Amino acid sequence: MELQDLDLNLLLVFAELVREKSVSKAALNLGMSQPGMSNALNRLRTLLGDDLLLRTGRGMQPTPYAERLAGPLNEALRLIHGVVNMEMDFDPATSDRSFTIAMTDIGEIDFLPNLMRGLERIAPQVSLSTVRKAASNLKDDLETGAVDLAVGWLPDLNAGIFQRRLTSSQYACVFRKDHALDKGVVTLEEFSAADHLVVVAASTGHMMVDHDLERMGIRRNIKLRIPHFAAVGHILSETELIATLPGRLVNRSLVPFNLAWAPVPVRLEPIPLNVFWSAKYHRDPANQWLRSVMFDTFREGEPKALPGTTVPTP
Incomplete structure (x- = not known):
């Protein structure tokens, strides 16, 4: 039979x-x-x-x-x-699972220190890897599980992908301390006339800022273009260049690189920062745990104003 x-x-x-x-x-x-x-x-x-x-x-x-x-x-x-009726359990205290998160170098600079400190406490054997992915490949990688989560501004991720807002990032004008513009306020004329460092970060929210400035007809004297944010603090601290950067990155950079900031002299829309995951893993306990840790850590890791300073609101 x-x-x-x-x-x-x-x-x-x-x-x-x-x-x-x-x-x-x-x-x-x-x-x-x-x-x-x-x-x-x-x-x-x-x-x-x-x-x-x-x-x-x-x-x-x-x-x-x-x-x-x-x-x-x-x-x-x-x-x-x-x-x-299987209850799929995930025990972070004993798991040695490795997770992969797609994020930019801003995410690594701003978010990973707090996240790793948290994992040291609650999941000492869990490990992380970060990757850069184009949106077209990222959707496939989220659906196959090659990437567990993605963080950033990724408007092309849609069907079959969940997302939740972490925060939004306001932008600030940044330069070394004692720069000629280190006086609390930068005028539009001064902003346009200054020598700028620009990060060309395709498929990220940072590109929206560049587009907004171009749309408003604001011309910048761009002296240097680089493809990532990791070197920005080093360069600004030793030159007369200025840069327009996300507030969260500014908070991380002021003290280590002896930088100062001022509000951008035009209104720029805040850039949303979201976490993305595949619908396939929406109920997966390990993925759920990682998402909850990220949201909790992000809230705990909100940058604080330094004594005697007013830091741009992220």
């Missing part, structure tokens, strides 16, 4: 009949009518070619065939029940 020839619900009926040795009790346990249970027993007898249960002076008793069948069948039903 092939499984496709068998109504698998009949196996539940059989197991209950053997356990209770009573048609009425088995019917009650399975929420069936007594005639329905009797009909199911007759179908089983026909399919299996055995009486299965016989009426005796001690009630209904299984036949030798039914007794041989009952053990393996109960074990199979137990395994099936365990699988379909």
